[in-house]
Amino acid sequence: MRSQEVAVYKEIQKNTEMAMRAIDIINDKIYDEDLSRQMSRQSLKYSEIHNQAVSQLLQAKAEPYHESHVENLMLAGAIHYNTLLNTSTSHIAEMLIKGSNQGILDMNRILNRNAEAGEKPTMLAQQLISFEEKNVERLTKYL
Template sequence: MINDNEMLNYVLQNAEMGCNGISAVRKQLKDNRVDGVLCEQLIKYSKLYHCANTMLKRRGAEVHHVSPVTKAMTSYAANRDLKRDSSPSHIAEMMIKGNTMGVNKMARHMREYDGSDPQVTMLAKKMLDTEEENIGELKSYL
């Protein structure tokens, strides 16, 4: 079973990866059609990150960030992929894949979570809902 602090750290890392992924993609944008959606999603991830970070600190828990190696690999992969195709359709496809991975992992973590704190449960659910909403928003660009 996953405890409260582990779930909060997972939400934090998921939001951090979302922020990093969107930021990496936005740096390479050549077509601004999808930028508005990405900006809105970046704001949502930032809020989730801040909330999880605050909850962890209030509990006196250790905050586990995404490793610098993982961040670098993600940025490199995004840059490589966008050099091949930077169309709004391809960007949407890339982001949908990332969000889908996030949905699957979050759903798995929620099943394993002991659910002892309703606020943590609510934040985890908000993360899951956000990832699903992001997918819906991006589908119109495919």
Template structure:
């Protein structure tokens, strides 16, 4: 698989995890202000995810989705971590941890795939900036 396809699939999977996680959390969160913030995050993850999928398909690559095992594992972990605490503070903390992991992976992939097409690296950079902004925005809910 080429560096372009690998980087695009990373972006696709990372943003898909964001979409899936935020969808699940919107159903759990009770605070309307926080829910509004999550909807905003969801829209951005969906936009990045759709762009990555389009770029993959337009370049003749198939998107490699998140494995069923990882989806189930994440679903169960979110349910367990929110079973006794559904507060915006607790959920924000969970999301900040996830976004920090996303930032680390994004920086590593930008360095690893420096030779990828400019448009693809730009999309990775957009995802990185989005994750960094998420962290700052979520701090308000801690």
């Protein structure tokens, strides 16, 4: 596996891990049942994409991405800070939209920097981008 393919798969892994962790953290603050169900479905889809990326990395004997404890603490701290005074459904939806938009930006950036990555990692990255875009569409109804 070429280094550009590894870079794309690692970014997919990083992106999906952060999304799943954010959903886990914020799920306790969601009081709208429909939004909570949607977050559970999103987490499952992120998990599927994550597992595909990790599987490809492991098959190629490449080192998967490892998040630091600092990154985890920063994410949890940011979510708790942003929901300290406002846990309304619209505010949480806005936070989730911002997270999805950041994921879209990060994936597009990694694809642009690794244009020679090959078809399989590019297709998986595009699948993640498309999923994130649909998430944004679904979440706008909660604003």
